[in-house]
Amino acid sequence: MPMLTIDLLTVQVSGKTLLDQVSLQVQDGELLSLLGPSGSGKTTLLRSIMGLMPTQQGSLSLGEQLLASEGQSLVATEDRPFAYLFQEFTLFPHLSVKKNILLGIRDEEPAIQKSRLEELSELLGITPLLKRPIHSLSGGEQQRVALARTLVMNPRFLLLDEPFSNLDRQSKERLYRELRSLLRERGIGALLATHDQQEAFYFSDRLAVLADGEVQALGSPRELYHDPGTRWLAEFTGESLVLDAPELQRLFPHSGLEQGESFLLRPEDLRFLPGEGAWHLKSVDFHGFFSMLHLTHSSGTELQIPCLAAELPEPDLRGSVELIQPPRVLHS
DSSP: OOSEEEEEEEEEETTEEEEEEEEEEEOTTOEEEEEOOTTSSHHHHHHHHHTSSOOSEEEEEETTEEEEETTEEOSOGGGSSEEEEOSSOOOOTTSBHHHHHHGGGTTSOHHHHHHHHHHHHHHHTOGGGTTSBGGGSOHHHHHHHHHHHHHTTOOSEEEEESTTTTSOHHHHHHHHHHHHHHHHHHTOEEEEEESOHHHHHHHOSEEEEEETTEEEEEEOHHHHHHOOOSHHHHHHSSOOEEEEHHHHHHHOTTSOOOOSSEEEEOGGGEEEEEEEEEEEEEEEEEOSSEEEEEEEETTSOEEEEEEEGGGOOOSSOEEEEEESSOOEEEOO
8 A cells, every 4th residue: 555645636826726636656665756847846745745735626645544635634734744854954053963853852752862863873974963063064964964853753754855955966965875775774755856857866766757737757767767758758857869750860870760750869879989970079078987979960960978988089070870779769
């Protein structure tokens, strides 16, 4: 049985529909990302699940417990077994790290407080910080403290609203790796709202792609990246080259595909071969262990191809481009 069930949920504010009959099921312990551009409904959905925003239609349930139905909230926000980690985490600067973490369980027995504090501090690497004031911490350290304060309450479900958006990518990936491991160890489910495709791919078991308050696609990160089905989803989930059948045959006459409205090629589906050919290597963007080649065909078509640093060619070469993977058919 799914842990969290969202059924035809509709949210309207001042006559504007923010969520339009959204339905999702999130399994116990599953990590699901809500991926979409600004204004797509991600935060609205999280706030509705938490009980911070009223709904007009549809229902929310956790297991057998009905939380909201047809515009009626049946369980108050403070009684819902969720924890919400906001983008703007609020820590109290006049309190120590330890006291900030324990605020949510200050009514628990001292032995329980001590046990949870020690466990989470160790897991998140903040034990040396417990006596320090909040204002003395770096941004990454503060976000670890905010995460510890959220998890110390032993929620059944964690709601994450772009909580690490202010961190650099390396710090963010390290935190998500630790968080993902911790949630799986404890069997805690999570919903992450993000507009960052790489973040969603890295964190999630499944993705729900939102746009205009509706779920446009649902599946694993690999499924939605490799076989998006539509041009919009292909372009939203990563760098893409979309070609119609005549252009595909002109650029890649041996592709073997002629039927279909349009076709998708990802950068990693292609390889540049210096030598004779209709492609011109205009420039190279160096990114460290890999780089991105920018190429132009004699017909004017442009594309990008990743290349490992050890194999990096010099700009201003001519050559050909071969297909490593067959193009995927897009339907609209």
